[in-house]
Amino acid sequence: MSKNTLDCRNLLCPMPVIRTQNALKDIADGDTLEVICTDPGTLSDIPTWCRINQHQVISSEEIDNEIVFVIKK
Amino acid sequence: MTQDISSQDANNSPKQRKAVALISGGLDSLLAAKVVQEQGIHVEGINFYTGFCVEGHTHAIRKKDKDKQKRNNSLWVAEQLGIKLHIIDISEEYKDIVLNPKHGYGANLNPCLDCKIFMVNQAQAWAWAEENGFDFIITGEVIGQRPKSQRKETMPIIARESGADDRLLRPLCAKNLMPTLPEREGWVNREELYDFSGRSRKPQFELAKKFGFEDFAQPAGGCCFLTDANYSKKLADLWDARGERRYELDDIMLLKVGRHIRPKKNFKLIVSREEGENNFLRGYKKQFTSIHTVSHGGPLTLLDGEFDKDDIRLAAQIAARYSGGKNAEQVTVQVENYNGTSYVMDVPPMPADEVKQEWHV
Numbered sequence: 001m002s003k004n005t006l007d008c009r010n011l012l013c014p015m016p017v018i019r020t021q022n023a024l025k026d027i028a029d030g031d032t033l034e035v036i037c038t039d040p041g042t043l044s045d046i047p048t049w050c051r052i053n054q055h056q057v058i059s060s061e062e063i064d065n066e067i068v069f070v071i072k073k
Numbered sequence: 074m075t076q077d078i079s080s081q082d083a084n085n086s087p088k089q090r091k092a093v094a095l096i097s098g099g100l101d102s103l104l105a106a107k108v109v110q111e112q113g114i115h116v117e118g119i120n121f122y123t124g125f126c127v128e129g130h131t132h133a134i135r136k137k138d139k140d141k142q143k144r145n146n147s148l149w150v151a152e153q154l155g156i157k158l159h160i161i162d163i164s165e166e167y168k169d170i171v172l173n174p175k176h177g178y179g180a181n182l183n184p185c186l187d188c189k190i191f192m193v194n195q196a197q198a199w200a201w202a203e204e205n206g207f208d209f210i211i212t213g214e215v216i217g218q219r220p221k222s223q224r225k226e227t228m229p230i231i232a233r234e235s236g237a238d239d240r241l242l243r244p245l246c247a248k249n250l251m252p253t254l255p256e257r258e259g260w261v262n263r264e265e266l267y268d269f270s271g272r273s274r275k276p277q278f279e280l281a282k283k284f285g286f287e288d289f290a291q292p293a294g295g296c297c298f299l300t301d302a303n304y305s306k307k308l309a310d311l312w313d314a315r316g317e318r319r320y321e322l323d324d325i326m327l328l329k330v331g332r333h334i335r336p337k338k339n340f341k342l343i344v345s346r347e348e349g350e351n352n353f354l355r356g357y358k359k360q361f362t363s364i365h366t367v368s369h370g371g372p373l374t375l376l377d378g379e380f381d382k383d384d385i386r387l388a389a390q391i392a393a394r395y396s397g398g399k400n401a402e403q404v405t406v407q408v409e410n411y412n413g414t415s416y417v418m419d420v421p422p423m424p425a426d427e428v429k430q431e432w433h434v
């Protein structure tokens with residue numbers, strides 16, 4: 001299992017969701033993707049997108065105005 | 074599309090038909106997808122991001138909105154329906170629609186008819202739709218709902234010019250239109266579709282109630298900023314000041330933020346109105362010259378256009394007028410160039426009555 005990172009800082013929704021969607025297409029099932037965001041809208045949008053597309057948000061953490069998601073495909 | 078219309082799959086079982094629904098996040102597209110889903114069709118959603126989507130960038134900017142529920146309504150709709158949603162960034166391709174609409178604009182800079190043709194075409198052309206055996210497209214259009222794009226005479230134009238032809242089904246008003254392929258082939262039962270027309274929303278509300286949908290989005294003016302008069306005015310001002318009709322994604326983001334004040338044709342100020350906008354504009358300091366007040370609390374201001382030292386001084390006086398030092402004799406400001414160099418200067422804040430009304434874009 002490998003870890004991948006996606007930088008979505010300073011992007012506003014839905015761009016972080018679109019980037020996450022596209023990045024997940026390129027990784028293998030079971031791998032994880034770390035997504036770093038600054039838009040508070042992602043706190044709702046990324047977990048919702050993951051739920052409807054059957055991906056798992058393993059963790060989400062807010063650190064210094066940044067939100068870091070770890071998503072398992 | 075080139076999919077066959079045979080009624081059985083390779084195992085001679087009834088073929089599972091698939092439809093792609095254009096999901097805006099509003100009530101009509103939710104209902105249209107639900108109506109077809111109820112008939113046993115496999116539905117997946119597509120949502121297009123044009124850069125002008127109300128769903129997108131605004132909800133995160135202003136701090137005063139922080140207590141409001143933040144959700145993307147297209148995602149919410151998909152979750153209500155239990156369908157997958159594919160969000161496609163078309164902001165670059167969409168420029169040509171905004172700048173050169175073949176069918177013209179609506180009341181503001183909204184190219185609704187060209188937009189709908191483009192989106193249906195995008196759905197049609199989308200490679201995987203064909204690869205994955207999608208049979209037809211669903212939209213939530215209703216005859217007479219919108220003055221420009223949703224008229225009975227424009228519906229065939231959308232179907233024809235998008236290339237979708239009669240694989241474009243509008244479940245909410247299908248009974249007012251000629252039967253489409255999905256109806257003629259019996260993939261969907263025409264009798265269970267609807268005959269909505271006109272601007273009244275009552276039939277949609279009743280159908281929403283029947284399906285048990287509550288808390289759905291009702292954005293005034295639809296889901297696009299281009300239908301908003303104030304927003305269109307700012308976009309027209311941008312084109313006028315530049316002497317050409319063009320924009321970048323950052324331009325159209327910034328039109329939604331702050332006070333836009335154009336004291337001279339060659340430049341304008343974008344003055345943040347509160348902390349959330351301050352934080353947002355800070356992300357643009359490497360692209361724009363910025364001004365912030367040092368001696369007093371105040372907004373972050375970006376300068377857009379071409380300007381000389383006198384212009385910067387004028388801008389600093391205006392920025393100071395919106396700071397905590399607006400009644401002080403002098404306010405110290407820091408001017409920071411996009412390349413990182415900076416200097417400070419003292420300016421008298423411009424009196425409120427000298428900030429001319431016509432400067433406000």
